[in-house]
Amino acid sequence: MSKIITSKWSRRDILKAGAASGIVAGMPMFYMKNAFAANYLNDPGSAAAVTFGFNVPQTGAYADEGADELRAYKLAVKHLNGEGDGGMIHTLKPMSLKGNGVLGKKVKYVTGDTQTKSDAARASAKRMIEKDGVTMVTGGSSSGVAIATQSLCQEAGVIFMAGLTHSNDTTGKDKRRNGFRHFFNAYMSAAALAPVLKKNYGTDRKAYHLTADYTWGWTQEASMVAFTEAIGWKTVATVKTPVGAGDFSQFITPILNSGADTLILNHYGKDMINSLTQAVQFGLRDKQVNGKDFVIIVPLYSRLMAQGAGDNIKGIFGSTNWHWSLPDAGTKAFVKSFGAEYGLPPSQAAQTCYVQTLLYADASERAGTFMPSEVIKQLEGFKFDGAGNGPTEYRAADHQCFKDVLVVKGKEKPSSQFDLLEIVEVTPRAKVEYKPDNKFFAGGKLGPANNGV
Numbered sequence: 001m002s003k004i005i006t007s008k009w010s011r012r013d014i015l016k017a018g019a020a021s022g023i024v025a026g027m028p029m030f031y032m033k034n035a036f037a038a039n040y041l042n043d044p045g046s047a048a049a050v051t052f053g054f055n056v057p058q059t060g061a062y063a064d065e066g067a068d069e070l071r072a073y074k075l076a077v078k079h080l081n082g083e084g085d086g087g088m089i090h091t092l093k094p095m096s097l098k099g100n101g102v103l104g105k106k107v108k109y110v111t112g113d114t115q116t117k118s119d120a121a122r123a124s125a126k127r128m129i130e131k132d133g134v135t136m137v138t139g140g141s142s143s144g145v146a147i148a149t150q151s152l153c154q155e156a157g158v159i160f161m162a163g164l165t166h167s168n169d170t171t172g173k174d175k176r177r178n179g180f181r182h183f184f185n186a187y188m189s190a191a192a193l194a195p196v197l198k199k200n201y202g203t204d205r206k207a208y209h210l211t212a213d214y215t216w217g218w219t220q221e222a223s224m225v226a227f228t229e230a231i232g233w234k235t236v237a238t239v240k241t242p243v244g245a246g247d248f249s250q251f252i253t254p255i256l257n258s259g260a261d262t263l264i265l266n267h268y269g270k271d272m273i274n275s276l277t278q279a280v281q282f283g284l285r286d287k288q289v290n291g292k293d294f295v296i297i298v299p300l301y302s303r304l305m306a307q308g309a310g311d312n313i314k315g316i317f318g319s320t321n322w323h324w325s326l327p328d329a330g331t332k333a334f335v336k337s338f339g340a341e342y343g344l345p346p347s348q349a350a351q352t353c354y355v356q357t358l359l360y361a362d363a364s365e366r367a368g369t370f371m372p373s374e375v376i377k378q379l380e381g382f383k384f385d386g387a388g389n390g391p392t393e394y395r396a397a398d399h400q401c402f403k404d405v406l407v408v409k410g411k412e413k414p415s416s417q418f419d420l421l422e423i424v425e426v427t428p429r430a431k432v433e434y435k436p437d438n439k440f441f442a443g444g445k446l447g448p449a450n451n452g453v
Contacts, residue, residue, distance in 0.1 A: 040371040041157040041452025042133040049106040050370060052077070053128035054356065055139040055149060056163065060116025061244040062141035062269040064304045065349040069139060069163055071112065071342055072350035076357035079337070080107045086335040088358060091386035092331040093137070096365040097358070114140055116243070116269075118148035125149045129156045135370040136161060136360050139268065141349060142243075143167030143216035157452020159372050160176040160354040163217035163348040166300055168219035168270075171400035172441035177449045180371055180379055180399045182359065183352045185434070186216065186385060187440050189299045190223035192427035194231050196317060201295060203232030205402040206261035209273060210251055212267050213240035220266040220299055223440060228264075236260040241267070241275070248275040252282050261289035261295045271310035272298060280312045301408055304347045306420040313410030313420065320406045321348045322388050323423060331388040345418050355387045359394075373449035390429070397436040399446065405432050 008132070044050045057066035082099040089097050094352035101107055112124025112131045121140060127151075136151050138161040140146040145375040146165035154176040158165045162170060163183040171181050197205075207228055211217040225235050236258050241251050252275070255263060263284060267275050279285075279296060287294040298305075301318035324335050324345035334354065338346040348352070363378035363437070364370050380396035388404035398445045407425040414420050434441070 007405065022380050031086070031327065036384055037449065039372075040369075042129070042135050042370075044105060044133070044370065047105065049108045050102060051132055051134045051358075052107060052109045052243065053125065053132065053134035053137040053139075054109050055112040055114055055121060055125050055128065055137055056353075057116040057141050057145070058111075058113040060114070061271050062116045062164075065141035065164055065269055065302065065347065066114070066116075066139075067354040068304060068347045068350040069141065070348060072338070072354040073109065073357060075338060076354045077107050077109055077339055079342075080358070081363055085333075085337055087333050088330050088355065088387060092355075092358060092384060093361070093386045095226060095386075097362050102361045103368070103370070107180060107361070111170045112139075114142070114145045114149075118142075119373065121123075121145040122152050125152050126156070129153075129158055134158060135364075138353065138356055139163040139361070140165060142214070143170055143219075146170055146181075146216045147174045147215060150174070150176050154178045154450055157372060157450040159360060159375055161360050163353045163356065165216070166220065167216040168223065169215050169439045169444075171398045173443035174215075175398050175444045175446055177376060177399075177446040180356070180359075180394060180401075181354050182357050182394075182401045184300070184319075184321050184405055185400065185405070186220040186223040187434060187438070188405050188432040189220070190227040191432040192229040192319050192407050192425070193297070193317065196258065196407045196425055197228065197229040197297065200317070201292075204291070205231050205233040205262045205292070206236045206260045206290065207262040207264050208236045208255050208258055209238040209264045209266055210248070211238060211240050212243050212271060214243060216264045216268070219440065221264075223265065224264055224299055226440075227410050233262070243271060246274060247269065248278050249282070251263070251275075251283070252279050255279075255284065256282070256287075257287065261292045263293055263294070265296060265298050268298075268300055268302075269299075269305065270308065271442075272305050276309050276316075278313050287368075301421060302348050303345070303418065303421060304349070306410060310345065315410055316414050317409045317424070320408050320421065321346065322351045323406055323421060324351075325419070325423065326388055328386075328388055328445070329388075330386040334388065336412065347386065351388060359384075372451050376449050395436075397446075398441065398444075402429050402433050404429050 114121035365375040392403040
Protein backbone atom coordinates (compact mmCIF):
# COMPACT_ATOMS: atom_id res chain seq x y z
CA MET A 1 0.00 0.00 0.00
CA SER A 2 2.89 2.33 0.76
CA LYS A 3 4.08 2.24 -2.84
CA ILE A 4 0.65 3.17 -4.16
CA ILE A 5 0.32 6.14 -1.81
CA THR A 6 3.71 7.67 -2.50
CA SER A 7 3.99 7.03 -6.22
CA LYS A 8 3.48 9.67 -8.90
CA TRP A 9 0.90 7.60 -10.77
CA SER A 10 -2.24 9.27 -12.05
CA ARG A 11 -5.48 9.07 -10.08
CA ARG A 12 -6.80 6.47 -12.56
CA ASP A 13 -3.66 4.32 -12.17
CA ILE A 14 -3.95 4.37 -8.39
CA LEU A 15 -7.63 3.46 -8.46
CA LYS A 16 -7.00 0.60 -10.89
CA ALA A 17 -4.10 -0.71 -8.81
CA GLY A 18 -6.10 -0.42 -5.62
CA ALA A 19 -9.10 -2.20 -7.08
CA ALA A 20 -6.90 -5.00 -8.36
CA SER A 21 -5.35 -5.50 -4.93
CA GLY A 22 -8.66 -5.12 -3.13
CA ILE A 23 -7.39 -2.36 -0.82
CA VAL A 24 -9.21 0.77 -2.02
CA ALA A 25 -12.57 0.08 -0.43
CA GLY A 26 -11.08 -0.34 3.02
CA MET A 27 -8.47 2.42 2.77
CA PRO A 28 -8.90 5.16 5.42
CA MET A 29 -9.89 8.55 3.98
CA PHE A 30 -6.73 10.32 5.07
CA TYR A 31 -4.68 7.83 3.06
CA MET A 32 -6.93 8.47 0.07
CA LYS A 33 -6.25 12.20 0.38
CA ASN A 34 -2.51 11.70 0.42
CA ALA A 35 -2.68 9.22 -2.43
CA PHE A 36 -4.28 11.78 -4.72
CA ALA A 37 -2.30 14.77 -3.49
CA ALA A 38 -1.07 17.23 -6.09
CA ASN A 39 2.60 17.38 -7.01
CA TYR A 40 2.74 20.80 -5.37
CA LEU A 41 0.83 22.80 -2.79
CA ASN A 42 -2.28 24.68 -3.96
CA ASP A 43 -2.19 23.27 -7.47
CA PRO A 44 -5.24 24.91 -9.10
CA GLY A 45 -5.71 21.80 -11.23
CA SER A 46 -8.62 22.16 -13.63
CA ALA A 47 -10.05 25.23 -11.85
CA ALA A 48 -10.83 28.20 -14.06
CA ALA A 49 -8.77 30.58 -11.94
CA VAL A 50 -5.51 30.83 -10.02
CA THR A 51 -5.17 32.97 -6.89
CA PHE A 52 -2.32 35.32 -5.96
CA GLY A 53 -1.82 36.75 -2.44
CA PHE A 54 -1.10 40.47 -2.05
CA ASN A 55 0.24 41.11 1.45
CA VAL A 56 0.82 44.84 1.99
CA PRO A 57 0.99 47.35 4.88
CA GLN A 58 -2.48 48.86 4.90
CA THR A 59 -1.78 50.30 8.37
CA GLY A 60 1.42 51.28 10.18
CA ALA A 61 4.44 53.44 9.39
CA TYR A 62 4.68 52.27 5.76
CA ALA A 63 0.95 52.36 4.92
CA ASP A 64 1.35 55.00 2.18
CA GLU A 65 3.69 52.68 0.32
CA GLY A 66 1.31 49.77 0.89
CA ALA A 67 -1.63 51.65 -0.62
CA ASP A 68 0.34 52.29 -3.80
CA GLU A 69 1.54 48.69 -3.91
CA LEU A 70 -2.05 47.47 -3.78
CA ARG A 71 -3.02 49.80 -6.61
CA ALA A 72 -0.22 48.32 -8.70
CA TYR A 73 -1.16 44.73 -7.89
CA LYS A 74 -4.77 45.29 -8.90
CA LEU A 75 -3.62 46.90 -12.15
CA ALA A 76 -1.30 43.95 -12.85
CA VAL A 77 -4.22 41.53 -12.44
CA LYS A 78 -6.30 43.57 -14.89
CA HIS A 79 -3.53 43.46 -17.45
CA LEU A 80 -2.94 39.74 -16.96
CA ASN A 81 -6.62 39.09 -17.55
CA GLY A 82 -6.75 41.18 -20.73
CA GLU A 83 -8.40 44.26 -19.25
CA GLY A 84 -7.08 47.77 -19.84
CA ASP A 85 -4.24 48.58 -22.21
CA GLY A 86 -1.87 45.80 -21.10
CA GLY A 87 0.82 48.12 -19.73
CA MET A 88 4.24 46.47 -19.51
CA ILE A 89 3.02 43.21 -21.02
CA HIS A 90 3.78 44.97 -24.30
CA THR A 91 7.24 46.22 -23.30
CA LEU A 92 8.77 43.43 -21.17
CA LYS A 93 11.07 41.27 -23.28
CA PRO A 94 11.12 38.33 -23.45
CA MET A 95 7.45 37.86 -22.67
CA SER A 96 5.20 34.80 -22.95
CA LEU A 97 2.01 36.37 -21.57
CA LYS A 98 -0.74 37.37 -23.99
CA GLY A 99 -3.22 39.09 -21.71
CA ASN A 100 -5.51 36.05 -21.51
CA GLY A 101 -4.67 34.99 -17.96
CA VAL A 102 -1.91 32.60 -16.96
CA LEU A 103 -1.84 29.05 -18.32
CA GLY A 104 -5.39 29.55 -19.52
CA LYS A 105 -6.64 30.56 -16.07
CA LYS A 106 -8.09 33.85 -14.95
CA VAL A 107 -6.07 35.51 -12.18
CA LYS A 108 -7.83 36.25 -8.90
CA TYR A 109 -6.31 37.73 -5.76
CA VAL A 110 -6.73 38.04 -2.00
CA THR A 111 -5.25 40.77 0.18
CA GLY A 112 -3.82 41.03 3.68
CA ASP A 113 -2.62 43.78 6.01
CA THR A 114 0.95 43.31 7.26
CA GLN A 115 0.48 46.29 9.62
CA THR A 116 4.22 46.88 9.01
CA LYS A 117 4.76 44.07 11.56
CA SER A 118 6.46 40.73 10.91
CA ASP A 119 4.06 38.65 13.02
CA ALA A 120 0.99 40.15 11.37
CA ALA A 121 2.52 39.64 7.93
CA ARG A 122 3.23 35.96 8.59
CA ALA A 123 -0.29 35.45 9.95
CA SER A 124 -1.96 36.96 6.89
CA ALA A 125 0.36 35.09 4.50
CA LYS A 126 -0.38 31.84 6.33
CA ARG A 127 -4.10 32.47 5.94
CA MET A 128 -3.66 33.14 2.22
CA ILE A 129 -1.75 29.88 1.76
CA GLU A 130 -3.93 27.63 3.90
CA LYS A 131 -7.39 29.13 3.40
CA ASP A 132 -7.26 30.88 0.03
CA GLY A 133 -4.98 28.44 -1.79
CA VAL A 134 -2.60 31.02 -3.27
CA THR A 135 0.25 29.82 -5.46
CA MET A 136 2.29 32.96 -4.80
CA VAL A 137 2.55 35.60 -2.07
CA THR A 138 3.96 39.04 -2.78
CA GLY A 139 4.19 42.43 -1.12
CA GLY A 140 5.54 44.21 1.93
CA SER A 141 7.24 47.58 2.41
CA SER A 142 9.40 46.54 5.36
CA SER A 143 12.40 44.26 5.06
CA GLY A 144 11.54 42.71 8.41
CA VAL A 145 8.14 41.80 6.99
CA ALA A 146 9.64 40.57 3.72
CA ILE A 147 12.20 38.32 5.43
CA ALA A 148 9.58 36.85 7.76
CA THR A 149 7.14 36.22 4.91
CA GLN A 150 9.84 34.81 2.65
CA SER A 151 10.78 32.30 5.35
CA LEU A 152 7.13 31.30 5.81
CA CYS A 153 6.64 30.79 2.08
CA GLN A 154 9.77 28.66 1.91
CA GLU A 155 8.50 26.49 4.76
CA ALA A 156 5.01 26.22 3.26
CA GLY A 157 6.07 25.59 -0.33
CA VAL A 158 4.88 28.58 -2.34
CA ILE A 159 6.75 31.30 -4.22
CA PHE A 160 7.42 34.66 -2.54
CA MET A 161 7.96 37.63 -4.86
CA ALA A 162 9.24 40.32 -2.50
CA GLY A 163 7.79 43.80 -2.76
CA LEU A 164 9.65 46.80 -1.40
CA THR A 165 12.49 45.36 0.67
CA HIS A 166 15.89 47.08 0.76
CA SER A 167 17.82 45.20 3.46
CA ASN A 168 20.95 43.41 2.32
CA ASP A 169 19.76 40.40 4.32
CA THR A 170 16.74 39.66 2.10
CA THR A 171 19.04 38.23 -0.56
CA GLY A 172 21.97 37.82 1.84
CA LYS A 173 21.96 35.82 5.06
CA ASP A 174 18.15 35.36 4.93
CA LYS A 175 17.77 34.43 1.25
CA ARG A 176 15.58 31.45 0.35
CA ARG A 177 15.18 29.36 -2.82
CA ASN A 178 11.43 30.10 -3.01
CA GLY A 179 12.00 33.87 -2.66
CA PHE A 180 12.91 36.52 -5.26
CA ARG A 181 13.64 40.27 -5.06
CA HIS A 182 13.29 42.76 -7.90
CA PHE A 183 14.01 45.80 -5.68
CA PHE A 184 17.59 46.98 -5.20
CA ASN A 185 19.34 46.89 -1.81
CA ALA A 186 21.19 48.99 0.78
CA TYR A 187 24.63 48.10 -0.56
CA MET A 188 23.63 49.30 -4.04
CA SER A 189 22.30 52.59 -2.63
CA ALA A 190 25.55 53.28 -0.79
CA ALA A 191 27.69 52.30 -3.79
CA ALA A 192 25.74 54.64 -6.06
CA LEU A 193 25.57 57.53 -3.58
CA ALA A 194 29.18 57.67 -2.39
CA PRO A 195 30.71 59.09 -5.62
CA VAL A 196 27.96 61.73 -5.85
CA LEU A 197 28.43 62.73 -2.22
CA LYS A 198 32.20 62.99 -2.71
CA LYS A 199 31.70 65.21 -5.76
CA ASN A 200 29.24 67.53 -4.01
CA TYR A 201 30.53 67.59 -0.41
CA GLY A 202 34.17 66.54 -0.59
CA THR A 203 36.12 64.00 1.44
CA ASP A 204 36.19 65.70 4.86
CA ARG A 205 32.82 65.19 6.53
CA LYS A 206 31.64 64.02 9.96
CA ALA A 207 28.45 61.95 9.73
CA TYR A 208 25.80 61.23 12.37
CA HIS A 209 23.40 58.35 11.62
CA LEU A 210 19.83 57.95 12.81
CA THR A 211 18.79 54.42 11.95
CA ALA A 212 15.54 52.46 11.97
CA ASP A 213 16.12 49.66 14.46
CA TYR A 214 15.52 46.58 12.34
CA THR A 215 17.19 44.63 9.56
CA TRP A 216 16.85 47.28 6.85
CA GLY A 217 18.14 50.13 8.99
CA TRP A 218 21.07 48.06 10.25
CA THR A 219 22.24 47.07 6.77
CA GLN A 220 21.60 50.54 5.32
CA GLU A 221 23.67 52.11 8.09
CA ALA A 222 26.48 49.56 7.71
CA SER A 223 26.59 50.09 3.95
CA MET A 224 26.59 53.89 4.20
CA VAL A 225 29.27 53.86 6.90
CA ALA A 226 31.50 51.64 4.78
CA PHE A 227 31.16 53.62 1.57
CA THR A 228 31.35 57.10 3.14
CA GLU A 229 34.38 56.17 5.22
CA ALA A 230 35.98 54.86 2.03
CA ILE A 231 35.80 58.40 0.60
CA GLY A 232 37.31 59.88 3.77
CA TRP A 233 34.27 60.72 5.90
CA LYS A 234 34.30 60.03 9.64
CA THR A 235 31.39 58.48 11.52
CA VAL A 236 30.57 60.44 14.69
CA ALA A 237 27.68 58.29 15.95
CA THR A 238 25.17 55.65 14.92
CA VAL A 239 21.92 55.84 16.88
CA LYS A 240 19.06 53.35 16.55
CA THR A 241 15.45 54.60 16.60
CA PRO A 242 12.21 52.60 16.91
CA VAL A 243 10.03 52.13 13.84
CA GLY A 244 6.91 54.29 14.03
CA ALA A 245 8.32 56.54 16.77
CA GLY A 246 6.53 59.64 15.45
CA ASP A 247 8.48 62.07 17.61
CA PHE A 248 12.23 61.97 16.90
CA SER A 249 13.16 65.13 18.82
CA GLN A 250 14.99 63.21 21.58
CA PHE A 251 17.23 61.69 18.90
CA ILE A 252 17.82 64.93 17.02
CA THR A 253 18.79 67.15 19.98
CA PRO A 254 22.16 65.41 20.63
CA ILE A 255 23.23 66.03 17.03
CA LEU A 256 23.45 69.77 17.70
CA ASN A 257 26.45 69.35 20.00
CA SER A 258 28.02 66.27 18.42
CA GLY A 259 30.44 68.01 16.09
CA ALA A 260 28.77 66.33 13.11
CA ASP A 261 28.21 68.36 9.96
CA THR A 262 26.15 65.69 8.18
CA LEU A 263 23.00 63.78 9.20
CA ILE A 264 22.31 60.50 7.43
CA LEU A 265 18.68 59.47 7.95
CA ASN A 266 18.39 55.72 7.57
CA HIS A 267 14.60 56.05 7.86
CA TYR A 268 11.79 55.22 5.46
CA GLY A 269 8.11 56.04 4.96
CA LYS A 270 6.41 58.18 7.60
CA ASP A 271 9.44 57.81 9.86
CA MET A 272 11.60 59.61 7.31
CA ILE A 273 8.94 62.28 6.80
CA ASN A 274 8.74 62.92 10.54
CA SER A 275 12.46 62.78 11.32
CA LEU A 276 13.42 64.99 8.38
CA THR A 277 10.71 67.52 9.15
CA GLN A 278 11.78 67.68 12.80
CA ALA A 279 15.48 67.95 11.89
CA VAL A 280 14.69 70.96 9.70
CA GLN A 281 12.53 72.48 12.45
CA PHE A 282 15.46 72.13 14.86
CA GLY A 283 17.46 74.31 12.46
CA LEU A 284 19.99 71.71 11.32
CA ARG A 285 19.90 72.83 7.69
CA ASP A 286 20.65 76.41 8.74
CA LYS A 287 23.72 75.48 10.81
CA GLN A 288 27.36 75.73 9.94
CA VAL A 289 29.67 73.18 11.55
CA ASN A 290 33.41 72.79 11.00
CA GLY A 291 33.21 75.66 8.53
CA LYS A 292 30.72 73.76 6.38
CA ASP A 293 27.02 74.05 5.74
CA PHE A 294 25.21 71.25 7.56
CA VAL A 295 23.70 68.72 5.14
CA ILE A 296 21.15 65.92 5.43
CA ILE A 297 21.16 62.74 3.33
CA VAL A 298 18.29 60.27 2.86
CA PRO A 299 19.84 57.09 1.39
CA LEU A 300 16.52 55.58 0.28
CA TYR A 301 13.97 57.93 -1.26
CA SER A 302 10.50 57.55 -2.69
CA ARG A 303 8.16 59.96 -4.41
CA LEU A 304 5.60 59.33 -1.65
CA MET A 305 8.11 60.30 1.04
CA ALA A 306 9.13 63.39 -0.88
CA GLN A 307 5.50 64.40 -1.19
CA GLY A 308 4.97 63.95 2.55
CA ALA A 309 8.08 65.92 3.51
CA GLY A 310 7.30 68.82 1.18
CA ASP A 311 9.87 71.62 0.91
CA ASN A 312 12.11 69.91 3.46
CA ILE A 313 13.51 67.57 0.79
CA LYS A 314 14.82 70.31 -1.50
CA GLY A 315 18.44 69.67 -2.41
CA ILE A 316 18.70 66.48 -0.34
CA PHE A 317 20.44 63.55 -2.03
CA GLY A 318 19.27 59.95 -1.95
CA SER A 319 18.73 56.91 -4.15
CA THR A 320 15.68 55.26 -5.62
CA ASN A 321 14.88 52.03 -7.44
CA TRP A 322 12.85 53.70 -10.21
CA HIS A 323 11.15 57.00 -11.01
CA TRP A 324 8.06 57.77 -13.06
CA SER A 325 9.90 60.42 -15.12
CA LEU A 326 12.25 57.94 -16.83
CA PRO A 327 11.98 58.17 -20.64
CA ASP A 328 11.99 54.46 -21.57
CA ALA A 329 9.04 52.67 -23.17
CA GLY A 330 8.32 50.45 -20.16
CA THR A 331 8.10 53.37 -17.76
CA LYS A 332 5.91 55.34 -20.15
CA ALA A 333 3.53 52.41 -20.61
CA PHE A 334 3.21 51.80 -16.87
CA VAL A 335 2.81 55.49 -15.97
CA LYS A 336 0.12 55.84 -18.64
CA SER A 337 -1.81 52.80 -17.39
CA PHE A 338 -1.46 53.71 -13.73
CA GLY A 339 -2.39 57.35 -14.35
CA ALA A 340 -5.48 56.39 -16.32
CA GLU A 341 -6.58 54.07 -13.52
CA TYR A 342 -5.79 56.21 -10.48
CA GLY A 343 -5.14 59.79 -11.61
CA LEU A 344 -1.57 60.00 -10.28
CA PRO A 345 1.88 58.67 -11.17
CA PRO A 346 3.09 55.42 -9.55
CA SER A 347 5.73 55.23 -6.85
CA GLN A 348 8.81 52.99 -6.92
CA ALA A 349 6.93 50.61 -4.61
CA ALA A 350 4.11 50.37 -7.16
CA GLN A 351 6.52 49.73 -10.01
CA THR A 352 8.44 46.92 -8.32
CA CYS A 353 5.24 45.19 -7.16
CA TYR A 354 3.67 45.41 -10.61
CA VAL A 355 6.81 44.06 -12.26
CA GLN A 356 7.15 41.20 -9.73
CA THR A 357 3.59 40.08 -10.49
CA LEU A 358 4.21 40.03 -14.25
CA LEU A 359 7.54 38.25 -13.81
CA TYR A 360 5.95 35.49 -11.72
CA ALA A 361 3.06 35.09 -14.15
CA ASP A 362 5.41 35.00 -17.14
CA ALA A 363 7.71 32.45 -15.47
CA SER A 364 4.70 30.22 -14.75
CA GLU A 365 3.56 30.53 -18.35
CA ARG A 366 7.02 29.53 -19.60
CA ALA A 367 7.23 26.68 -17.09
CA GLY A 368 3.81 25.37 -18.10
CA THR A 369 2.95 24.98 -14.41
CA PHE A 370 2.65 26.86 -11.12
CA MET A 371 4.86 24.25 -9.43
CA PRO A 372 7.42 26.30 -7.44
CA SER A 373 10.47 24.24 -8.42
CA GLU A 374 9.69 24.70 -12.13
CA VAL A 375 8.87 28.41 -11.79
CA ILE A 376 12.15 28.89 -9.92
CA LYS A 377 14.06 27.35 -12.83
CA GLN A 378 12.53 29.94 -15.15
CA LEU A 379 13.39 32.89 -12.87
CA GLU A 380 16.95 31.93 -11.91
CA GLY A 381 19.36 33.67 -14.25
CA PHE A 382 16.47 35.24 -16.18
CA LYS A 383 17.52 38.29 -18.20
CA PHE A 384 14.91 40.81 -19.27
CA ASP A 385 14.37 44.41 -20.34
CA GLY A 386 11.46 46.80 -20.72
CA ALA A 387 10.54 47.21 -17.03
CA GLY A 388 12.00 50.69 -16.67
CA ASN A 389 15.45 49.93 -15.23
CA GLY A 390 17.32 48.92 -18.34
CA PRO A 391 18.70 45.40 -18.89
CA THR A 392 18.07 43.39 -15.73
CA GLU A 393 19.10 39.96 -14.47
CA TYR A 394 17.70 37.76 -11.71
CA ARG A 395 21.00 36.34 -10.49
CA ALA A 396 20.71 32.61 -9.90
CA ALA A 397 23.16 32.63 -6.99
CA ASP A 398 21.01 34.76 -4.66
CA HIS A 399 17.76 35.71 -6.48
CA GLN A 400 18.71 39.40 -6.47
CA CYS A 401 17.89 41.56 -9.48
CA PHE A 402 20.81 43.56 -10.86
CA LYS A 403 20.10 46.73 -12.80
CA ASP A 404 20.95 50.44 -12.93
CA VAL A 405 20.40 52.53 -9.77
CA LEU A 406 19.11 56.11 -9.68
CA VAL A 407 20.69 58.84 -7.55
CA VAL A 408 18.20 61.64 -6.98
CA LYS A 409 17.79 64.84 -5.00
CA GLY A 410 14.83 66.94 -3.98
CA LYS A 411 13.95 69.49 -6.65
CA GLU A 412 14.39 73.14 -5.80
CA LYS A 413 11.58 74.22 -8.14
CA PRO A 414 9.08 71.38 -8.64
CA SER A 415 6.55 71.84 -11.43
CA SER A 416 3.80 69.86 -9.69
CA GLN A 417 2.97 67.99 -6.49
CA PHE A 418 4.42 64.86 -8.10
CA ASP A 419 7.52 66.37 -9.75
CA LEU A 420 9.59 66.42 -6.58
CA LEU A 421 12.71 64.39 -7.31
CA GLU A 422 15.41 65.16 -9.84
CA ILE A 423 17.49 62.33 -11.28
CA VAL A 424 21.12 63.46 -10.98
CA GLU A 425 22.80 60.23 -12.05
CA VAL A 426 21.90 56.84 -13.44
CA THR A 427 24.54 54.58 -11.90
CA PRO A 428 25.29 51.63 -14.21
CA ARG A 429 24.70 48.14 -12.89
CA ALA A 430 28.44 47.37 -13.14
CA LYS A 431 29.22 49.97 -10.45
CA VAL A 432 26.81 48.52 -7.87
CA GLU A 433 27.21 44.81 -8.57
CA TYR A 434 29.03 42.54 -6.11
CA LYS A 435 30.03 38.90 -5.77
CA PRO A 436 27.62 36.58 -3.95
CA ASP A 437 30.16 36.05 -1.15
CA ASN A 438 30.54 39.80 -0.47
CA LYS A 439 30.84 40.31 3.32
CA PHE A 440 27.59 42.30 3.44
CA PHE A 441 25.68 39.29 2.06
CA ALA A 442 27.58 36.34 3.51
CA GLY A 443 26.15 33.57 5.63
CA GLY A 444 22.97 32.55 3.87
CA LYS A 445 22.12 29.62 1.64
CA LEU A 446 19.26 29.38 -0.80
CA GLY A 447 18.65 25.74 0.04
CA PRO A 448 16.41 23.47 -2.03
CA ALA A 449 13.13 24.43 -3.66
CA ASN A 450 10.02 23.47 -1.71
CA ASN A 451 6.87 22.41 -3.54
CA GLY A 452 4.93 22.02 -0.32
CA VAL A 453 4.22 18.29 -0.56
